[in-house]
Amino acid sequence: MTNRIKKPTDSHTIMNELVLPNDTNTLNNLMGGRLLHWMDICAAIAGQKHSNQIVVTASVDSVSFKEAIRLGDVVTLKAYVTRAFKTSMEVFIEVYAQNIPNNEKIKCNEAYYTFVALDSRHKPVLVPQIEVTTEEEKEKFEGAVRRRQVRLIMAGKMKPSDASELKLLFETE
Numbered sequence: 001m002t003n004r005i006k007k008p009t010d011s012h013t014i015m016n017e018l019v020l021p022n023d024t025n026t027l028n029n030l031m032g033g034r035l036l037h038w039m040d041i042c043a044a045i046a047g048q049k050h051s052n053q054i055v056v057t058a059s060v061d062s063v064s065f066k067e068a069i070r071l072g073d074v075v076t077l078k079a080y081v082t083r084a085f086k087t088s089m090e091v092f093i094e095v096y097a098q099n100i101p102n103n104e105k106i107k108c109n110e111a112y113y114t115f116v117a118l119d120s121r122h123k124p125v126l127v128p129q130i131e132v133t134t135e136e137e138k139e140k141f142e143g144a145v146r147r148r149q150v151r152l153i154m155a156g157k158m159k160p161s162d163a164s165e166l167k168l169l170f171e172t173e
Contacts, residue, residue: 004128008137011050011081011091013160015042019073019097035095036060039111042077043091047115050081050089051127055115058088059151067108069097079113080136083144087124088116090144112147 015038017023023034040057047055069075079093095109119125130142153160 005131006050006081006128007131007133008080008082011046011079012081013042013046013077015045015076015077015079017077019069019075021071027068028071028098030071030073030075030097032065035065035069035075035109036063038075038077039063039079039093039095039109043079043093043113044115046079046081046091047089047091047113047117050084050130051117051125053117053119053125053127055089056118058114058116059155060114061112061147061151063109063111065109067097067106069095069108070099073097073099075108081130082112082140084127084129085148087126088100088114089127090105090114090147092140114148114151156171 014060017038019030023030039059044055044057074097076098077093077095079091080088082092091113093111093113094107096105097100098105098109117125117127130141132138
């Protein structure tokens with residue numbers, strides 16, 4: 001498992017959901033919790049495709065709701081692994097809402113999820129590394145270490161003084 005290298009396209013996952021009345025609040029907008037549920041599923045599938053293992057959610061970066069998603073909209077979720085660490089993976093996910101009768105499609109949300117791959121005994125297992133080729137993939141890959149350090153600091157698992165990649169952002173010559 002440790003020798004394998006995969007491309008982000010190997011983990012690409014696209015999921016569509018129709019916003020039904022049971023998914024909405026009293027304003028006929030998709031409930032935020034339902035969207036987070038769908039995002040978690042889509043991102044987990046991307047992580048599983050990459051690792052060929054069951055994965056569990058370790059963290060979710062800040063999620064802001066930029067646009068309301070309305071009753072009857074089709075929600076398209078797109079996810080892929082941006083970087084693999086030892087047993088964890090960062091997954092980027094984008095959310096679009098489409099009003100098909102009005103031919104309108106808007107980007108509503110994006111987030112980074114972190115998953116840990118588990119073996120059959122529910123123990124963390126090594127995941128394949130990623131080979132990036134496009135500029136967007138390279139940008140997300142390089143930024144993943146900084147995002148990871150922020151997550152670890154926020155979780156109390158890393159001291160800010162140990163966040164070498166974050167320090168580089170603030171050093172002056």
